[in-house]
Amino acid sequence: MADERDLAVGVLGSYGGQNLGDEAILTSLLDDLRRRRPDARILVFSRDPDYTRAAFPEVETIGWVGVNRERISEVLRQLDLLVLGGGGILYDTEARRYLRMVAVAHDCQVPVFAYALGAGPLTEDLDCELTRKIIRQCVEVTVRDEESKLALEEAGVDCPVTVTADPALLLQSEEFDSNALHMEWVPKGRRLVGMSVREPGRAAQHLDVDAYHELLAHVGDFLVHRLDSHVLFVPMERQDIGHAHAVLSYMTTVDQCRVLHGVYRPRQILGLMRYIDLAVGMRLHFLIFAAMAGVPVLPLPYAGKVCNFAQQIGAPALRGVVREACGPLMAEVDRLWDERPLRAGATAARLAALRERAAETGERLGRQLDRIRPAPVPVPVPAPEAPGLSEDGAPTLASDRVMPDLSVYPMVQGLGG
Secondary structure, X not given: OOOOOOEEEXXXXXXXXXXXXXXXXXXXXHHHHHHHOOOEEEEEXXXXXXXXXXXXXXXXXXXXXXXXXXXXXXXXXXXXXEEEEEEEEEOOOOHHHHHHHHHHHHHOOOOEEEEEEEEOOOOOHHHHHHHHHHHOOOOEEEEOOHHHHHHHHHHOOOOOOEEOOOHHHHOOOOOOOHHHHHHOOOOOOOEEEEEEOOOOXXXXXXXXXXXXXXXXXXXXXXXXXHHOEEEEEOOOOOXXXXXXXXXXXXXXXXXXXXXXXXXXXXXXXHHHHHHOOEEEEOOHHHHHHHHHOOOOEEEOOOOHHHHHHHHHHOOOOOOOOOHHHHHHHHXXXXXXXXXXXXXXXXXXXXXXXXXXXXXHHHHHHHHHHHHHOOOOOOOOOOOOOOOOEOOOOOEOOOOOOOOOOOOOOOOHHHOOO
């Protein structure tokens, strides 16, 4: 356990993989944790420590993939609590990677809080067994949607599970410089439709690559003609760029399309959404960002989590990204565009409810931390005679928050990714 003078919190999730959705979750989680417990040391376990360290220099970052149990145990023993999540990490073959790490934390008697997890599909015997044995030992379990709760129950998890919502719903946007769009060769004065595609990967192994590329190409051509628009492909992972170009290879209106190639942070992509008139996409967090910005969204549900989000916000969602869905998808685009003024109010209300549920995860985590170690009582500071002035009338500056000394972590520098 950590030194009595410090509260140490570890965060373990799919971080450092350069996926903007996962990084949005981590950004929101860290913002909330720092606001609730500015006294805490925060250590992020990352697949790529250098990437995470550059994005979040105010927290300590360590690698964990490929690191032996003994070295990981030394770091875990210095924690007061390990946060598992958030996001979709408990699915076949991937779940075991995280759960073995959680098992080490349990062996070290470090409490674990499951933070707005996404779960499923869980069909492999090993993943189900580990999930069943390890998740029930967490001090509290929260998931981001009903489907994840059902996946845990079907895997045999019998402890209480609370459904909250995706932490990225609490992300604060950052201004996206319109000059950046100019540098990406996106024309001004045209309607702009955002599109999101993804690689099949382990989370979407059933996708027929050629079929869904061709389907999205037909939808893209339709959007250009129907709305007199320009199509902007927004990659949420670097691998998405190649798949966006593959879609373009099937399109007849390729000259009316662009692929975003710059390197952007989650807050910037959320800020980009104010330039988008309509969003059509596969990536969950692309859809979340668009909906948060008030953009009409048409989800292309390759997985249950996308369909679940569509239902939560009342957006249309046809099951399956297959050639046969082309006609119905175009009909939904027509309907969505025509009905967008009528849908806006209801979607905003549903999003507000989801944001409240997303905030509940942090509240529950905060209560667990207070049980471990109550938050320090702020020392009252006398108000100055005039706001912003010192006693002699000179302007004063707000001092930066000083992060705790992390020298207590002797293994941090030695843990490579």
